[in-house]
Amino acid sequence: MRGTTVEHLLLPGDVVRAAVAVSVVVGGATFGGPAAALFLLVLGGALVPRLLGLRTVLDVCFGSCLLLAAWAALLRWYEAVSWLDLLVHAVCTGLVAAVGVLALVRSRVVAPWASGWRRAGLIVTTTAVGALGAVLWELGEWAGYTYVDDEIRVGYADTIGDLAFGLLGALAAGVVIAVWRPAQDSDDAR
Structure with a gap:
């Protein structure tokens, strides 16, 4: 090749x-x-x-x-398995947060860890990106329910639970990124 x-x-x-x-x-x-x-x-x-x-x-x-x-939404798996919705919100939001932070670093919107980021700053930034993603996701669910299909499950308890688990997923992603990132930060290398 x-x-x-x-x-x-x-x-x-x-x-x-x-x-x-x-x-x-x-x-x-x-x-x-x-x-x-x-x-x-x-x-x-x-x-x-x-x-x-x-x-x-x-x-x-x-x-x-x-x-x-x-597919889980379309096939109504969230209704069949009560805990699946919260698990998916945690995992997907964590992954969205990780991809989002890496996109921000690669596009130089935020400084990469090699420029002196502390682990706590990376965790907070990843969590914040995930929180924004979780809020946008819930706005999308509300818009889908309001304008597209009234069978989309929304409501106060559902939204708060989704946001809480999304936030936990984003926090976990921040911890994973902070722990697994390259040890190039001179402040951490001491």
């Missing part, structure tokens, strides 16, 4: 993105236009790790979690 770079190879995350693309068609044909729109949103999100060149494990976990969350 002379002259081929990693960017041109099919990566495991691309398999997940292909599954999302198939879901746009299958979900749309089975459940209608709102389902197709949901999977198009998931596809847009699943493209972010590829565009940022993030590590394969994060790429696959991120896209798979978004895909699972969408």
Whole structure:
């Protein structure tokens, strides 16, 4: 494969993105236009790790979690398994927070850890990005319920629970990133 770079190879995350693309068609044909729109949103999100060149494990976990969350909603798994909604909010929000912080670092909106970030600052920033993601997710659920499909489950208790578990997931992601990041921070190396 002379002259081929990693960017041109099919990566495991691309398999997940292909599954999302198939879901746009299958979900749309089975459940209608709102389902197709949901999977198009998931596809847009699943493209972010590829565009940022993030590590394969994060790429696959991120896209798979978004895909699972969408199918679980359409197939009413959240109604069948009472704790699944909170688990998905925690895991997906944590992954959104991780990808979001890495996107901010790569685009130089925030300073990378190699520039002197302390672990606590990284945890707080990741948690804040996740909190924003959780709020936007809940606004999306409300908008979906209000304007698209009144079967989307919303309500005070659901929203507060989703936000709480999303925040916990974002905090956990911040801790993981702070612990696993490269030991390039000269303040931490002392």
